[in-house]
Amino acid sequence: MSRTEQTNSNKVPSPMALYLEFKGDRGVFSRWDGEQQKNVEYDEVRCVFMDSRSSITGWNDENKGRVYSNLVKFTKEEPFFVSVNRVKLCNGLYKDIKKEIEGVGGKFTTNLFVMAEIDGEWVPTVLQLHSTTLSNWSDYVEKNTMKKVYTQIVTIKRAKDQMKKGKIVWYPLDISGEDLPEEVGDLADRFCDEQLMPYLNQVVTTTESATV
Numbered sequence: 001m002s003r004t005e006q007t008n009s010n011k012v013p014s015p016m017a018l019y020l021e022f023k024g025d026r027g028v029f030s031r032w033d034g035e036q037q038k039n040v041e042y043d044e045v046r047c048v049f050m051d052s053r054s055s056i057t058g059w060n061d062e063n064k065g066r067v068y069s070n071l072v073k074f075t076k077e078e079p080f081f082v083s084v085n086r087v088k089l090c091n092g093l094y095k096d097i098k099k100e101i102e103g104v105g106g107k108f109t110t111n112l113f114v115m116a117e118i119d120g121e122w123v124p125t126v127l128q129l130h131s132t133t134l135s136n137w138s139d140y141v142e143k144n145t146m147k148k149v150y151t152q153i154v155t156i157k158r159a160k161d162q163m164k165k166g167k168i169v170w171y172p173l174d175i176s177g178e179d180l181p182e183e184v185g186d187l188a189d190r191f192c193d194e195q196l197m198p199y200l201n202q203v204v205t206t207t208e209s210a211t212v
Helices: 002-007 095-102 131-144 182-200
Strands: 018-023 030-032 039-040 042-060 065-069 080-084 087-092 105-116 121-129 152-158 162-165 167-169 171-181
Touching: 018 105, 030 042, 042 080, 042 121, 042 182, 080 095, 087 095, 095 105, 105 182, 121 131, 121 182, 131 152, 131 171
Parallel strands: 018 121
Antiparallel strands: 018 030, 030 039, 042 065, 042 105, 042 152, 065 080, 080 087, 105 121, 152 171, 162 167
């Protein structure tokens, strides 16, 4: 067994249970349910923020597949490796391959690793935001400071009014916070320390590690 194969065999699997993407045209969070073979939608998500990473997501028409990449913490220092159906499309720092990414149907995405309240239970979830919704999140964090965000249950839902650019109409996000109960905070802390950070901090020896 080679060094790379041996390292990959010990790779920490993702502990996240759900992946939700905000659909701006309808103003809902959506995920694919494999058992029901349909999309499940949520009007709002109440969650506890744990950490975030950047990635490239989207759809590639030529290969008829989902665009994906590795997870990156520092976009000015760490390269993206962008693929579709295991076919490598491009790689490099975001600033250097931005046009290539857009050309293959990709988009810059922030992945929020959270504990989300789903059907009365706290579930490890990834919220994928891009474009306007990413700006909405960044504005909320800047206004409240990240230190305060860590002490909140954050509710994310569509804003009341739509936005429009040409023929494109979409909903931005309405984001608000409330005090975080101690028991929910402890649950998020334990999960983050015991499962999430070992996954995010794993040693990356190949471009296939830590993809989303």
